[in-house]
Amino acid sequence: MKATVIHAPGDVRLTEVPDPQVVLPTDAVVRVVASCVCGSDLWPYRGANAVDEPRRIGHEFVGVVEEVGPEVTGVRPGQFVIAPFVWSCGECAACRWGMQTSCERGGGWGGEDRDGHFVDGGQGEAVRVPRADGTLVPVDGIDASVDERLLASLLTCSDVMGTGWHAALRAGVQPGETVAVVGDGAVGLCAVLAAGLQGAERVIAMSRYPQRQAVARTFGATDIIETRGDEGVEALRELTDGWGADRVLECVGTHDSMLQAIRSARPGGTVGYVGVPHGIELPIELMFRRNVNLAGGVAPAREYAPMLRDKVLAGEIDPGQVFDAVMPLAEVARAYTAMDERTAIKVMLRP
Amino acid sequence: MKATVIHAPGDVRLTEVPDPQVVLPTDAVVRVVASCVCGSDLWPYRGANAVDEPRRIGHEFVGVVEEVGPEVTGVRPGQFVIAPFVWSCGECAACRWGMQTSCERGGGWGGEDRDGHFVDGGQGEAVRVPRADGTLVPVDGIDASVDERLLASLLTCSDVMGTGWHAALRAGVQPGETVAVVGDGAVGLCAVLAAGLQGAERVIAMSRYPQRQAVARTFGATDIIETRGDEGVEALRELTDGWGADRVLECVGTHDSMLQAIRSARPGGTVGYVGVPHGIELPIELMFRRNVNLAGGVAPAREYAPMLRDKVLAGEIDPGQVFDAVMPLAEVARAYTAMDERTAIKVMLRP
Numbered sequence: 001m002k003a004t005v006i007h008a009p010g011d012v013r014l015t016e017v018p019d020p021q022v023v024l025p026t027d028a029v030v031r032v033v034a035s036c037v038c039g040s041d042l043w044p045y046r047g048a049n050a051v052d053e054p055r056r057i058g059h060e061f062v063g064v065v066e067e068v069g070p071e072v073t074g075v076r077p078g079q080f081v082i083a084p085f086v087w088s089c090g091e092c093a094a095c096r097w098g099m100q101t102s103c104e105r106g107g108g109w110g111g112e113d114r115d116g117h118f119v120d121g122g123q124g125e126a127v128r129v130p131r132a133d134g135t136l137v138p139v140d141g142i143d144a145s146v147d148e149r150l151l152a153s154l155l156t157c158s159d160v161m162g163t164g165w166h167a168a169l170r171a172g173v174q175p176g177e178t179v180a181v182v183g184d185g186a187v188g189l190c191a192v193l194a195a196g197l198q199g200a201e202r203v204i205a206m207s208r209y210p211q212r213q214a215v216a217r218t219f220g221a222t223d224i225i226e227t228r229g230d231e232g233v234e235a236l237r238e239l240t241d242g243w244g245a246d247r248v249l250e251c252v253g254t255h256d257s258m259l260q261a262i263r264s265a266r267p268g269g270t271v272g273y274v275g276v277p278h279g280i281e282l283p284i285e286l287m288f289r290r291n292v293n294l295a296g297g298v299a300p301a302r303e304y305a306p307m308l309r310d311k312v313l314a315g316e317i318d319p320g321q322v323f324d325a326v327m328p329l330a331e332v333a334r335a336y337t338a339m340d341e342r343t344a345i346k347v348m349l350r351p
Numbered sequence: 352m353k354a355t356v357i358h359a360p361g362d363v364r365l366t367e368v369p370d371p372q373v374v375l376p377t378d379a380v381v382r383v384v385a386s387c388v389c390g391s392d393l394w395p396y397r398g399a400n401a402v403d404e405p406r407r408i409g410h411e412f413v414g415v416v417e418e419v420g421p422e423v424t425g426v427r428p429g430q431f432v433i434a435p436f437v438w439s440c441g442e443c444a445a446c447r448w449g450m451q452t453s454c455e456r457g458g459g460w461g462g463e464d465r466d467g468h469f470v471d472g473g474q475g476e477a478v479r480v481p482r483a484d485g486t487l488v489p490v491d492g493i494d495a496s497v498d499e500r501l502l503a504s505l506l507t508c509s510d511v512m513g514t515g516w517h518a519a520l521r522a523g524v525q526p527g528e529t530v531a532v533v534g535d536g537a538v539g540l541c542a543v544l545a546a547g548l549q550g551a552e553r554v555i556a557m558s559r560y561p562q563r564q565a566v567a568r569t570f571g572a573t574d575i576i577e578t579r580g581d582e583g584v585e586a587l588r589e590l591t592d593g594w595g596a597d598r599v600l601e602c603v604g605t606h607d608s609m610l611q612a613i614r615s616a617r618p619g620g621t622v623g624y625v626g627v628p629h630g631i632e633l634p635i636e637l638m639f640r641r642n643v644n645l646a647g648g649v650a651p652a653r654e655y656a657p658m659l660r661d662k663v664l665a666g667e668i669d670p671g672q673v674f675d676a677v678m679p680l681a682e683v684a685r686a687y688t689a690m691d692e693r694t695a696i697k698v699m700l701r702p
Contacts, residue, residue: 093592093594093617094594094617094618094619097617097618097619098619099618099619099642101618101640101642102618102619102640102641102642170642170644241444243444243445266444266445266448267445267448267450267452267453268445268448268449268450268453270646273639276639277635277636277639280635281632282633282635284628284631284633285628287645287648288624288627288628288647288648288649289453289648289649290453290648291450291452291453291521291647291648291649291651292648293521293644293645293646293647293648294638294644294645294646295621295644295645295646296639296642296644297638297639297640297641297642297643297644298639298640298642300642
């Protein structure tokens with residue numbers, strides 16, 4: 001089959017690789033219907049994370065189960081499934097706490113499992129899925145011919161919608177509160193949507209791009225702030241009687257964006273953060289003095305996927321609007337370029 | 352009157368100072384019945400915080416109202432009162448959020464208010480209290496002759512019991528959970544007590560001192576860990592199936608204690624921190640990967656004081672056991688020495 005390999009910063013290629021197979025009795029093989037490029041894929045693409053040797057990439061996909069091992073009972077061949085961005089056993093304490101990203105048996109896509117067997121990346125034609133019962137979220141009533149709008153929304157449940165949800169949930173959004181969102185990538189936009197779903201009365205999106213602002217408005221943003229840094233904090237405070245927002249959702253992961261988020265929170269407020277941290281030095285004295293809490297981390301998308309899937313299927317949410325481009329998997333390199341240059345918010349890849 | 356002045360690290364003296372007076376119509380003057388030395392007073396005493404010029408010190412006291420300004424309606428002369436460790440207006444948004452430590456009009460003891468009028472420190476014979484209605488918590492039915500055991504417990508409501516409560520509350524302790532407490536000073540011991548009150552099933556106190564361990568046991572600690580650093584984390588994990596505690600209460604404020612706390616939390620757990628931070632560099636990547644949240648800050652003791660006062664008066668809690676020494680105010684220098692050398696957990700001072 002064909003799958004995406006990152007060879008070096010700026011160099012991703014679709015490559016012929018071995019077909020995935022059921023290796024362990026708890027495995028499934030999933031034929032990918034759609035995958036996508038994540039903001040976090042841009043870290044190695046931009047050279048912010050090292051790429052020591054060529055490796056598979058991609059961790060968000062939906063597809064149809066092709067084959068399952070003899071111990072798999074939760075999904076069956078022919079079933080449409082959502083794959084969260086890490087795989088997990090579903091049985092250990094971490095999984096029971098809803099912290100599947102800390103599963104004692106689980107791991108990421110595009111590497112080896114703990115038994116040394118290869119696990120494919122998501123940006124390919126098919127994937128060997130370890131611990132299929134703990135990992136995959138079935139979607140009944142649809143198949144590979146699902147229309148692209150619904151497909152897009154289901155695909156967000158594998159990462160960005162769950163990650164935005166996590167930011168809002170960890171921040172502790174309460175009904176009637178004011179929530180600010182730092183970051184206008186797909187996760188930030190999903191965080192806008194999640195904040196409203198969790199009861200926020202006012203959702204302030206911080207965004208400089210008109211196209212992203214438009215999606216934020218569609219997702220329920222009540223205010224837009226175009227400035228950043230000191231100016232952005234100042235503008236936010238002006239909107240909140242000088243105090244700051246009750247909750248701030250940090251969806252970028254840089255030092256500047258985290259500082260902006262912490263400074264944007266009111267005394268006693270909470271920053272829910274889901275941006276993968278890069279070079280962040282936390283201002284602990286400021287946080288202490290103002291009682292600004294920091295909650296979040298790598299989102300357990302598996303925990304939220306069934307609930308988000310149901311909201312998507314019921315037509316309550318349409319997070320797939322974050323996909324503003326669809327490309328064939330063969331053009332994966334162009335998809336990275338579009339994301340890197342911000343000409344697309346998020347690109348869906350169809351094998 | 353006499354009040355304590357810190358002249359330099361290691362040098363505190365009881366000094367003759369002007370008598371406090373009602374200056375603003377919202378002021379009260381309180382005659383101190385008991386005050387005490389705080390762990391945070393040891394930062395300047397030990398030279399960890401600069402002492403640029405001689406200044407008043409002490410921020411925990413209880414006493415009897417001597418005089419009030421014409422706009423004070425919440426307390427009256429002759430009434431016994433608890434003074435939280437910062438004063439606050441009780442009216443601004445921060446005060447309404449229960450974040451009186453961020454009051455837009457408030458401030459600390461032993462300095463100037465925002466109108467430039469002097470505010471006494473707590474380790475003295477009397478104190479000018481600004482914003483008396485927002486600050487003081489009345490205690491009906493007792494007077495300056497209150498017995499020393501009840502006095503001690505009421506005095507903890509001005510800081511350490513409220514601070515321990517804040518650590519547990521911010522950590523989000525849930526019924527049935529396992530809570531670890533880092534730090535066995537008065538705040539740490541009160542955090543042990545608070546964790547149990549908030550429903551913890553298991554409270555693991557980290558303490559090397561037998562006397563403090565004994566108080567921790569009295570306050571409901573179910574387990575004691577005597578080791579620190581890697582060994583302490585290892586011991587904690589052994590007690591928790593390898594995962595760590597659901598909540599960890601950080602009651603010290605050093606880099607090492609904070610790291611120990613963060614490493615002791617299970618995936619998805621929360622560190623509630625109240626130790627004044629000194630030199631802490633937060634391990635954001637570790638926190639992100641394990642979803643360990645950090646919540647807390649300078650405790651709004653004013654918010655919890657009425658509730659804690661009621662529990663003390665009802666005999667439900669006896670946090671005054673953290674005071675293992677009582678000295679006359681004239682011997683304040685000896686009180687600092689005892690705290691500094693850890694021969695006392697916490698020293699009460701009687702003018």
